[in-house]
Amino acid sequence: xxxxxxxxxxxxxxxxxxxxxxxxxxxxxxxxxxxxxxxxxxxxxxxxxxxxxxxxxxxxxxxxxxxxxxxxxxxxxxxxxxxxxxxxxxxxxxxxxxxxxxxxxxxxxxxxxxxxxxxxxxxxxxxxxxxxxxxxxxxxxxxxxxxxxxxxxxxxxxxxxxxxxxxxxxxxxxxxxxxxxxxxxxxxx
Numbered sequence: 001x002x003x004x005x006x007x008x009x010x011x012x013x014x015x016x017x018x019x020x021x022x023x024x025x026x027x028x029x030x031x032x033x034x035x036x037x038x039x040x041x042x043x044x045x046x047x048x049x050x051x052x053x054x055x056x057x058x059x060x061x062x063x064x065x066x067x068x069x070x071x072x073x074x075x076x077x078x079x080x081x082x083x084x085x086x087x088x089x090x091x092x093x094x095x096x097x098x099x100x101x102x103x104x105x106x107x108x109x110x111x112x113x114x115x116x117x118x119x120x121x122x123x124x125x126x127x128x129x130x131x132x133x134x135x136x137x138x139x140x141x142x143x144x145x146x147x148x149x150x151x152x153x154x155x156x157x158x159x160x161x162x163x164x165x166x167x168x169x170x171x172x173x174x175x176x177x178x179x180x181x182x183x184x185x186x187x188x189x
Contacts, residue, residue, distance in 0.1 A: 006130055011176025013138030014091040019171040021099045025135050029169070030102065032131035033124035039116030045124045045164075048103040048156045058155075059101050059175060063092050066147040092144060098168035102128065103145070103152060106161025121164040128167055138172035141165055 003170055030047055038044060050059050067089060074085045095101065102168060104125055110117045132139040145152055149163040157163075 005113065006134055009131040010129055012140040013095045013168075013170070013172045013174075013176050014087065014140055015173040016097045016099060016168075016170025018097070018175045019099070021051070021137060021169060021171070022119065023051075023120075025137060026100060026169075028135070029128050029131045029137070033102075033104075034098065034126035036120065036127045037166040038120035039113060040121065042107075042142070044107045044117040044161075045121045046105040046107045046160045047124075048105070049100065050103065050156075051100040056095075056098070056101065058107055059152075060095055062148050062151060063095060063145070065151075066144060067092060069147045070144050077119060088144075090143075091140070093167050096140070097170065097173070098140075099170040100147075102167045102169065104158055104164045104166060105153065105157045106122075106164060108159075109161045118164055125165055125167060132167075132169055136171070138170055138176070140168045142168065 015043055026049055026118060033045065033047060034043065036045075050056060070092060071085065071089055074088060078084055104121050106117055106121060129139045129141060145163055145166050152163055
């Protein structure tokens with residue numbers, strides 16, 4: 001597959017089938033994440049891969065707890081987008097039946113160049129999304145877990161840094177939709 005086609009073809013998937021992801025595919029997806037570029041080569045990521053049935057149930061319960069806070073924030077930031085709010089809340093209730101979740105934390109709480117450390121973890125997340133798509137595995141990058149960051153960190157990553165985001169993974173039950181790219185975002189000199 002051509003890289004530009006992978007980049008343009010990847011979509012956020014919010015409904016997954018019951019088909020299971022192999023451990024080998026999960027390992028390759030995470031490996032793509034750890035090969036991301038990082039500021040000062042610090043490799044500041046700490047990924048927690050949740051795949052067992054019992055832990056997926058636990059993480060879904062955590063996510064159900066954020067629904068009131070998430071709904072309040074979405075209504076403030078997207079007051080005229082009721083469909084997006086409903087879709088986001090519906091997805092968050094059960095993570096779209098995802099087979100796996102990757103929680104992406106900072107390796108530690110950085111006191112210097114914090115932004116560069118977040119950027120580095122975000123680059124790792126992007127690599128994982130693209131690798132998943134290349135394997136025909138759907139994914140969705142979420143930042144809403146920040147509402148339960150303390151609980152997730154305490155349980156899944158004690159002693160580690162801030163939560164940057166999470167990625168749900170599974171085989172798509174429906175296609176994601178393409179969004180129009182906005183104009184005025186690039187200037188060539």
